[in-house]
Amino acid sequence: MDISALIDEVIAREGGYSNHPADLGGPTRFGITQAVARANGYAGDMKVMPRTVAETIYRRVYWERPGYAFVAEMAPRLAAELLDTAVNMGPGTATGFLQRALNAFNRNQQDYPDLKVDRRIGARTLAALRAFLALRGKKGGEAVLLKAVDILQGERYLSLAELRPANEAFLYGWFANRIG
Template identity: 65%
Template sequence: MDPTRLIDAVIDREGGYVDHPADPGGATRWGITEATARADGYGGDMRLLSRARAAAIYARVYWQRPGFDQLAVRAPALAAELFDTGVNMGPAGAIGFLQRALNALNRGASDYPDIALDGRLGPASFAAVDAFLRTRGRTGETVLLKAVEALQGERYLSLAERRPADEAFLYGWLVNRIG
């Protein structure tokens, strides 16, 4: 699966330069935070971060590094969702949702063993995905997607409840990131 379409959709949705006073992440361009750009070696003004540089960061940091490219071979729709969730919440959070769902859906570890909730896609997580999809068949990926989105939606609501400033973002999160 080529992530170009996914990356373009995120960049289009995130827009150009934003520095919302309620966003603790600070200034962003194309959805890339200043901290992420700096960690990638970008030293310029965030207003000038090119779309191409942002796309390269998304491909490297949010698609390849977490292993979503490897997941896409098994479950492309799930990989696309985790990429999008990872952009918004961090890849480890997105992977954590998947790991929680896999553990809850393994029927008391009778289908495959529980996996560590470590926020990393490694051999145990991939083996669990493979076993789940093999056991559940065609509807398996859809069910995993629903479980991940349910966890994501609950996280957004919790954020808004704990930090009232996040209410400014809740509607957009639910419209753009769920379903």
């Protein structure tokens, strides 16, 4: 799995500078909010934040720290989806979607124990993923988990728009560019 290529795809989807009045994230460049940029050491004007800063943040905050590189060893398409979901909703949310799906597919703990949905990739989450893929097949199992993560993501988008009508400005784009 080429993380640089995945980051290029995310940046292409996210685009350049944005400061949409309905976006609670405020000034954003390459999909990196000002708050995330500041938390990762960038203090300059968001309008001119270098792409290399965004690439570094994506690699560290949205790939390495949440453990998606470990997921990629077993399920590369799933890891790519988790990265994209993490960029848009946060790594904890993306990882929580995976943990919830794995729990729902374990046939009442017959296949592997339930996970605590702690929103972190750890040894138990990786073991559950490994067991799920061994039972359901790497290709078929990964496809089903991708669908489950997409469904949970879509439901979250709808909820965000229902709870805050200003988010409806983004709803079509979220579904068009982020689901499936």
